[in-house]
Amino acid sequence: xxxxxxxxKHARGHYVYFHDELRLIPNTNPPRxxxxxxxxxxxEKALEQVQEYSSKLEKMVLGTVTAISHMVxxxxxxxxxxxxxxxxxxxxxxxxxxxxxxxxxxxxxxxxVHDIGKISVPSEYLTKPTRLTVSEFEIxxxxxxxxxxxLKNIDFPWPIAEVAYQHHERINGSGYxxxxxxxxILLEAKIIAVADVIESMAxxxxxxxxxxxxxxxxxxxxxxxxxxxxxxxxAALKLFDQQGYQLxx
Ligand SMILES: [Fe+2]
Ligand SMILES: [Fe+2]
Numbered sequence: 001x002x003x004x005x006x007x008x009k010h011a012r013g014h015y016v017y018f019h020d021e022l023r024l025i026p027n028t029n030p031p032r033x034x035x036x037x038x039x040x041x042x043x044e045k046a047l048e049q050v051q052e053y054s055s056k057l058e059k060m061v062l063g064t065v066t067a068i069s070h071m072v073x074x075x076x077x078x079x080x081x082x083x084x085x086x087x088x089x090x091x092x093x094x095x096x097x098x099x100x101x102x103x104x105x106x107x108x109x110x111x112x113v114h115d116i117g118k119i120s121v122p123s124e125y126l127t128k129p130t131r132l133t134v135s136e137f138e139i140x141x142x143x144x145x146x147x148x149x150x151l152k153n154i155d156f157p158w159p160i161a162e163v164a165y166q167h168h169e170r171i172n173g174s175g176y177x178x179x180x181x182x183x184x185i186l187l188e189a190k191i192i193a194v195a196d197v198i199e200s201m202a203x204x205x206x207x208x209x210x211x212x213x214x215x216x217x218x219x220x221x222x223x224x225x226x227x228x229x230x231x232x233x234x235a236a237l238k239l240f241d242q243q244g245y246q247l248x249x
Contacts, residue, residue, distance in 0.1 A: 002021075002022060003019065003020070003021050003022075004019070004020050004022075005017065005018070005019050005040070006018055006020075015041075016039060016041050017039070017040045017041045017043075017044040018037055018038065018039060018040065019037075019038045019040045020035055020036065020037045020038070021035065021036045022034070022035045023035070058105075061109070062108075062109070065109055065112045065113055066084070066112060068112075068113060068116065069083045069084065069112040069113060069116070071119075072115060072116055072118055072119050075118070075119070075123040075126060076118065076123060076126040076127060077127070078126075078127060078204060078205060079115075079126075079203075079205075081248075082115070082199060082200070082203070083111055083112050083113065083114060083115055084111070084112060084248065085111075085199045085203075085247050085248050086111040086114065086192065086195045086196050086199050087107065087108040087109070087110065087111020087112045087195075088108065088111070088247075088248045089111075089195040089198060089199060089236075089239075089245075089247065089248075090107040090108070090110065090111045090191045090192050090194075090195040091104040091105070091107045091108045091111070092239055092245060093107075093191050093194065093195060093232060093235045093236050093239060094107050094191055094235075096235035096236075096238060096239050096243075097191075097231060097232070097235045102157075102158075103158075103188070105158075106156075106157070106158030106159075106160070106188065107158075107188060107191060107192065109156065109158065109160060110158065110160050110163040110164070110188060110192055111192060111195065113147070113151060113160060113164060114147065114163060114164050114167045114192050114196065115143060115147065115164075116143075116146075116147045116150055116151065116164060117142065117143035117144060117145065117146030117147030117148070117149075117150060117164065118140075118143045118146075118147075119146070119150070120142065120143070120146045121139055121140055121142065121143055122139070125139060125140055126140075141168070141176050141177060142177075144164065144165055144166070144167065144168050144176065144177050145165060145177050147161070147164030147165065148161045148162070148164055148165035150164075151164055158188070159186055159188060162186055162189070163186060163188045163189045163192055165177075165178075165189075166178075166180060166185050166186055166189035166193075167189055167192045167193050167196055168193070169181075169184075169185045169189065169193070170193070170226075170227040170228070171185060171190070171225075171226070171227060171228065171229055172226055172227060174227065175193075175227075185229075187229070187232075190228065190229040190232050191229075191232050193228060193232075194220060194228050194229070194232045194233060194236050195236070197216065197219060197220065197228070198213075198216045198217070198219075198220060198236065198247075199216075199247060200216075201215055201216035201219060202215075202216045202247060203247070213240065213247070217236075217237060217240055217241075220233050220236060220237060221233070221237065
């Protein structure tokens with residue numbers, strides 16, 4: 001008994017899709033079944049078409065978002081590839097945490113645009129070879145809320161704008177721009193935050209050389225549960241320590 005789907009090759013060469021439903025008739029000895037066969041080729045074709053459209057759309061969204069991310073990074077060549085690497089790492093952390101594939105994909109997109117608000121920061125601040133002054137840093141900090149303003153009207157199926165807004169928040173409330181803490185911060189933003197810190201510390205910045213991945217992971221280890229979400233940190237550390245994850249090239 002049960003439901004079965006199968007395809008049969010038609011004499012003319014194309015496939016015909018069948019669905020059958022077999023049910024045992026109660027109290028029959030020997031057991032007798034009743035069955036219904038249905039040709040589901042039309043449904044099957046429609047389903048295939050929907051899947052094809054949505055995978056095309058998915059590719060288009062990823063392509064568009066990647067282009068925007070390159071555009072922002074053109075103004076700040078030191079950080080070229082930063083957003084893509086953050087997106088890749090964030091998605092891997094989510095996978096390690098057992099989050100579903102849809103959340104992982106959303107994090108890839110969120111990573112690609114989390115610093116989009118830097119488009120409104122003067123590029124000489126972004127590429128300044130010396131430490132920033134307090135007032136310059138205040139201007140750089142506006143990228144989080146600017147990012148939110150830019151993204152909030154795009155109807156993504158993930159909280160992309162909110163993640164851009166929150167990616168510099170810290171769980172003890174010491175972050176910016178709103179000083180959110182604990183549960184006020186989205187899990188996705190906590191993941192992007194950890195990926196962002198690791199990527200930033202491990203690669204070069206205009207005002208300093210890369211501190212390297214070991215220093216970056218030390219920062220995460222020391223501040224897990226203080227600045228960064230414990231579960232997110234544990235997943236990130238496992239990824240590097242046990243699975244040999246490397247930041248994308
Ligand atoms: Fe940022
Ligand atoms: Fe960033």
